Amino acid sequence: MPRGSLPRARRKTGIKQLTVSRPELLANGSDAEFRTLVHGLLAFAARLEGVRNGFAALLGLTGIQYTILISIGHLQRDGEVTVGAVAAHLYLSGAFVTIETGKLLRLGLITKVQDLKDRRRVCLRVTSSGRALLSDLVPVQTPVNDVLFDFLSAEQFRVSSMMIDRIVECGDHALSLLDYLSKDSRETKVKGRRGR
Numbered sequence: 112m113p114r115g116s117l118p119r120a121r122r123k124t125g126i127k128q129l130t131v132s133r134p135e136l137l138a139n140g141s142d143a144e145f146r147t148l149v150h151g152l153l154a155f156a157a158r159l160e161g162v163r164n165g166f167a168a169l170l171g172l173t174g175i176q177y178t179i180l181i182s183i184g185h186l187q188r189d190g191e192v193t194v195g196a197v198a199a200h201l202y203l204s205g206a207f208v209t210i211e212t213g214k215l216l217r218l219g220l221i222t223k224v225q226d227l228k229d230r231r232r233v234c235l236r237v238t239s240s241g242r243a244l245l246s247d248l249v250p251v252q253t254p255v256n257d258v259l260f261d262f263l264s265a266e267q268f269r270v271s272s273m274m275i276d277r278i279v280e281c282g283d284h285a286l287s288l289l290d291y292l293s294k295d296s297r298e299t300k301v302k303g304r305r306g307r
Contacts, residue, residue, distance in 0.1 A: 162259055166252055170244050172218075179211050180220055184237045184245055191226065191234045202279050220244065 129142045138144045160174065167177035182200055186192045194212060198205045212235060215221045220241035226232035237245070263271065 159259070162255060166248060166255075169248060169251060175211055176215055179208065180215055180237065180241055181245060183212075183221060183235050184242065187236055192236070193226075193232050193234060197235065215241075 129137070131137065131142050131145050136142065136145045163178060164174040167174045170177055172180065178201060179197060182197055183192050186196055186200060194205050194208050197203075197212070198208045201208070212221060212223065216223055220238055222236050222238055223233045224236070226234050260268070
């Protein structure tokens with residue numbers, strides 16, 4: 112959104128208006144704790160992505176290639192793995208996963224085999240080269256992940272794991288709302304200019 116496209120809410124003492132209105136997110140009528148949480152989550156997300164990209168670099172892959180490769184490896188323990196299953200597991204589009212799995216296929220890290228029961232489906236499997244690559248990472252991956260999530264107790268880990276689908280769903284809804292409100296704001300401004 113271009114600079115100056117939103118009304119300014121600043122005064123000499125700083126931003127006055129609340130950035131949330133749900134009582135559950137306010138402490139004594141203030142959104143300060145909410146802002147601290149958001150900024151902390153952003154900081155953690157950057158570090159999480161940094162660790163993911165670091166793991167990937169050790170394997171000569173991009174971050175998303177590493178994530179898809181290890182996801183296929185874990186999902187294939189429970190049976191056949193399709194592009195749709197990987198997309199749902201990682202909250203990505205099927206088209207995007209198709210593109211990235213094509214790259215992993217060319218690297219010889221996965222195979223794509225047509226499903227004999229349903230020829231429209233393609234099943235993915237990690238090759239022996241892919242498994243060896245992931246195994247080589249374990250001596251670095253395990254201690255780094257232990258430190259990265261050292262702040263969680265067993266109970267907190269279970270609760271966080273149960274909440275993650277809802278967290279992502281709320282993120283999707285928030286992005287859709289932002290897109291809708293942004294379009295509405297732009298359309299209102301265009302109509303206002305035409306009326307002058």
